[in-house]
Amino acid sequence: MSSARSTLAALRVQGFGTSIFTEMTLLARECGAINLAQGFPDFDGPLEVQAAALEALRSGDNQYAVSHGQPDLRAAVAEHALRFYGQQVDGNSEVTVTSGATEAIFAIVQALVDPGDEVIVFEPYYDSYVPSVVMAGGVARSVALQPPAWNFDPQELAQAFNPRTRLILINTPHNPTGKVFSQAELEYIAALCREWNVLAVVDEVYEHLTYDGIAHVRLAQLSGMRERTLTVSSAGKTFSYTGWKIGWVIASPALTAAVRSAHQFITFSTATPLQHAAAAGLRLSDGYFTTLAREYREKRDFLAGVLQRSGLSVLDCAGTYFLMADIAARGFDDDVEFCRFLTRNVGVAAVPPTAFFSDANKALGRRYARFSFCKKMATLQLAAERLEQPWKQ
Ligand code: PMP
């Protein structure tokens, strides 16, 4: 055994701790609290999509899928890219199916990052990004999104690029802030990628959840970015079946070949019947996608009103199914303490955003709490009753 090893765990995973989503969901269960912490719908997605899964299960489509994805789903990903973004994608050579966006990002980083390579990430970041970089031996270099508008400092971003930079990892619409990167911001990032010959990975799992007329812009569509962008998405958020874990990567044939090399030895392949169901989902009519966004906008507005009436102030949310509330208005200054208090004493669980920041930047998240509104209206109403009563101290 290596002398540096202080526990049974290998050095590369020491310090990862337990995901905040697991921790808050367990605490919510223990306290009988309404779970507005972990982002998963408490309702089923479209029945046609479920029916497609059942049909595939019953028709005996239950053996290993093609490692890089069933042709049917890869074709549906390409059709969806054309329908929503006018993007030409070859389902044969430019799409890889993965076990959720989480595996997609892990496989991309394993495929493209050598030890010592730098990966630029925006803080706050989704909790799996930095561990994925660390497990590849890479170095994460973060650039802060500054509250309350969550804009980055263009100068700071430019200075993060250097000859060791291999990738930049972007998430838009952005969890946990609800920010949707503007075309101008993406153009600025694209120019830096071209200048430094850096590849961009864009996590677009909330691509269909934008509000108030704000459009999601696909970085891969900007000039000169097609060959250097890997677009990641998944079926979880768009079809409300987060447990199915069907994701995909769209990238040039050369980048796709690299991603497939890693993917084949991570999971080999992904649940076959659920791939057919995801394909059916991607082929739903335009009306499905607009209704999904409209219903989430109504839930966002409802929850924002509840949080405001309970004395919290709410930050703008242009996309995703998360709202950030400012807890300082109720006299709290520590997000972890606040979320534990709210779960135990009020019966509503939220996520402390400092979990999405590195130690150096935790101060940026401390005065907020993240609430998920991907719940039935009845669940949000129950949360409202609890939040709008005087809180037990
Ligand atoms: N990226 C972001 C920003 C997310 O919020 C999530 C949701 N959990 C994921 C990736 C993971 O997606 P999947 O469940 O498809 O792995």
Ligand code: GLN
């Ligand atoms: N993406 C979800 C969230 O942000 C949770 C995903 C998970 O539990 N790993 O809440």
